Amino acid sequence: MSRVPESRPHSHRAGRKGVSDKVEFIPVDVMGGEHRTPEFKAKNPDAAVPCLELEDGSHIAQCNAITEYIDAMFDGPSLTGVTAQERARISMMNLRAENGLLNAVGTYFHHATPGLGPDLETYQCAEWGNKQKEVAENTMAYLDSVLAENDYLAGDTFSVADITAFAGLAFADFAKVEIPESLTNLRAWRAKIATRPSIAA
Template sequence: MKIYDVANFPNPLRVRIALAEKNATNNVQFIPVDLMNGEHRTAAFIAKNPAASVPVLELDDGTYISECTAITEYIDHLFEGPSLTGSTAKERAVINMLQKRAESMVLEPVGTYFHHATDGLGPALEIYQNKEWGQKQKEISLKGLSYFDTVLADNTYLAGDHFTIADITLYAGIGFAGFAKIDIPADLTHIHRWLSLVAERPSIKL
């Protein structure tokens, strides 16, 4: 298997954490994408993923899989180890719900803020910006963090006692927030407790 990505970018990070959680990192060949010079917008890359985004998983039979949730689910079912996506119908539904909320309420609005209300990746790549929209998305991300603080008031991890893809997505979103200079409010004590817990996982320390 090959994964086309950019190391330390938020979405590639999600997949790399999932691989580490399954002790499967060595089963994948990472192919760096020169995003800063627009490789993701070339015809060759768009043939792999029409959304022109990373990461993209290439299977040995030539199948391309994009979208972090799809890639992570494939990894979770392919390799042995604790499930990241749930074992029962209820677990799978709750994890899927929280993972989607982590995307739509934190990670994605942080990304929109970064690309629209800051210099982002620079003028060569940020060909359209709407600063007002970006600032609004920052507000949404902070409301999202407040929501997850309430979730973590009653849970060790987002979906209960076990680390899942929902935690991975929120962790990547908060990391992106830090890069975009969005501070996590000090009064979100459950978020800060959870961050300290997650930071000690071997998959995060890699």
């Protein structure tokens, strides 16, 4: 969880904006189920991280909402775009990375692997999980094709779509969903993103 002053505005997002020092990062033991406790759910009923706590005690969950908040609150390079066309393109690519990669890997992890363990995974549907692994693999191939034409997922500028896809690949590693060797554009993009100061930190 992250806590920030209300009048100022998390993670890679705060890093890119150069505002990481304005956020206090509080670890949440997800493997231990801390995010499903009544105390945590009072802050974020989605029972998931991340969750941003503002100084007035209110909370903002959902990565995209947190990114919107940080982008609007601070000056500096935008993660969500400025012109109507940029904003729409970034939003489109971010949703493709989120639904097709990050969420698909998450569903595979929760349904087709032991996930968070028998106490927390009370319902599993392996067929659905394995289908989502296929979705993730297809999305990797799609992203690779986009990166054959563009330096970044939404064009020539780093954006929240790159952050979401990078996080999706990190989760894929964790869930042991491999990036095929043949996806050279995706692999090269990942190596480049990994060297960004906000990601390395």
